[in-house]
Amino acid sequence: MSSFIITGGKHLSGELQVQGAKNEALQVICATLLTKEKVTIHNIPNIRDVNNLIDLMSFIGCKVRKENEDTYSFLCDDIDIDKIYTEEYRAKSTRLRGSVMLVGPMLARFSKAHIPTPGGDKIGRRRLDTHFNSFEKLGARISYNFETMSYDVEGKSLKGVYMLLDEASITGTANIIMASVFASGVTQIFNAACEPYLYQLCTMLNNMGAKISGVGSNLLTIEGVSELKGTEHTLLPDMIEVGSFIGLAAMTRSNIRLNNVSWQHLGIIPEVFRRLGIRIEKEEDDMIIPSQESYEIEKFMDGSIMTISDAPWPGFTPDLISIALACSTLAKGSVLIHQKMFESRLFFVDKLIDMGAKIILCDPHRATVIGNERKYNLRAIRMSSPDIRAGVALLIAAMSAEGISVIDNIEQIDRGYQNIDTRLNKIGAEIERVE
DSSP, rough: OEEEHHHHHOEEEEEEOOOOHHHHHHHHHHHGGGSEEEEEEOOOOOOHHHHHHHHHHHTTTTTEEEETTTEEEEESSSOOGGGGGGGHHHHHHOOOGGGGGHHHHHHHHSEEEEEEEEOOSSSSSSOHHHHHHHHHHOOOOEEEETTTTTTEEEESSSOOEEOOOSSSSHHHHHHHHHHHSSSHHHHHHHSSOOHHHHHHHHHHHHTTTOOOEEESEEEEEHHHHHHOOOEEEEEOOOOOHHHHHHHHHHTTOOEEEEOOOOOGTTHHHHHHHTTTTOOOOEEEEEEEEEHHHHBOOOOTTOOEEEEEEOSTTTEEOOOOOOHHHHHHHHSBBEEEEESSSSSTGGGHHHHHTTTTTTTEETTTTTTEEEOOSSSSSOOOEEEEOOHHHHHHHHHHHHHSSSEEEEETHHHHHTSSSSHHHHHTTTOOOOOOEHH
C-alpha cells in the first residue's frame, strides 16, 4: 500500500494538461471487441482502472499495442472467449467496475458473456438491473451463480426492441448500445444517459459502421448491422479532472491554467463552481482559475441557502460532489450538498471534520457545510482514501491545510488520476509518494 505525504499551505502556479476521460476510455476500449479490425485510440490516460481493463483485454486474446505514450491500438480478431470462465479472468475483472461493460460487446459478437460481480468504489449500492433487464428484452437469458457471485448471459439471436430504462445509467446505456449494434431490426432506448462519454461512444461506433441516431439525446435509435470495421478515435479531456483542478486552485489560492478543456463538453460544471464563488475564465479552449484570497457562496434569489445536488446529464455529475463539498469548507457562506445517487459517498466528511471543517452530515445523502471564510486553516491529519473522488477531495484539502498530512490507500486515487503527484509538484505542490 502506498501513501502521500503532503506539505500543505503551498500556492501553485502554472499550466496543467488535462488527461483523457477515464469513463470514456473504459467504454470505447470495451467497444473494440465488436470488430475484427484494428481500432486505434488516442489520449488514453495512464491510470490503474484503464490499465487493468487493457490487461483484461489482452488476457482474452486482444492484440494490444502501445503506439506511443497515450495511444493504443486494439486488434480483436482472435478472441479466446472461453477464457472468460477461468479463475484468472475472474481475478482480473473484479479489480474494476468497468469490466461489466464487456458483457454487451461479448453478447453481441459471441452470443455469450460471463462476468463476476465487478469491483470499483465502495460508495453504496450500484445495482446492475438496468444492464441485465435490458439484455433480457433483447432476447438474452440471464443466470446468476450465488456461489461464484457471477452472471452468465446467453443470446444467439438478439432482436431489436423499444425499451424505457428504469434509470439513466451511464454504464448501463453503454452496455445496451454495444449489445444492440448487431441485433436484428431496430432498438430504441428511451431515458438513455446522454453524458459526453455516450456521445463519444456512439460517434466511434457510427464511424465503425453502426447506425445509431439521436446521439447526444436521451432517445437513441439503433438499426442493427452485420459487422463493424476499424477506426481511429480520440478521447475527450476528463471533465472530472477539470472540476477537480478548479477545486484545487480555489482551496490553495493558486493560479492555474488548464489547457484544451473542451468547453463545449463541460456542461454545467463551471457554473456550479461559480455558484461557490470561484472565478473561472475562458480563453479560447483553455480554462484559467485565478488566485483568490476568498470566495463567497451564492444564495438563491429568495435569500435561501444554496443547494448543490447531482443529477443525470446535463445536470451536475455526482463524481464532483466530493470536490464541491471540500471547496465549500473554506468559503464564505453555507451550502447544502445533496448526493442523490450513492448513499455512502458522503461518509468521507468525517475526515474533513477532523481537519476542522464545519460540516453537519444530515443523513447519508445530505451534508450542510458552513464555510469558515478562511478565518483559520484546516489542520493536517493522517487519513485514508475511501474512493477515487473522495481521495482527491482529501488530497486537495490536505494541500490547503497547515502542516504535513498523510493519505493512505492512494491506489484508489491512482485508479482515476494519472501521476497526479508528479504533475502537481511541477507547478509548486509538495507531495511525496511512499510505499
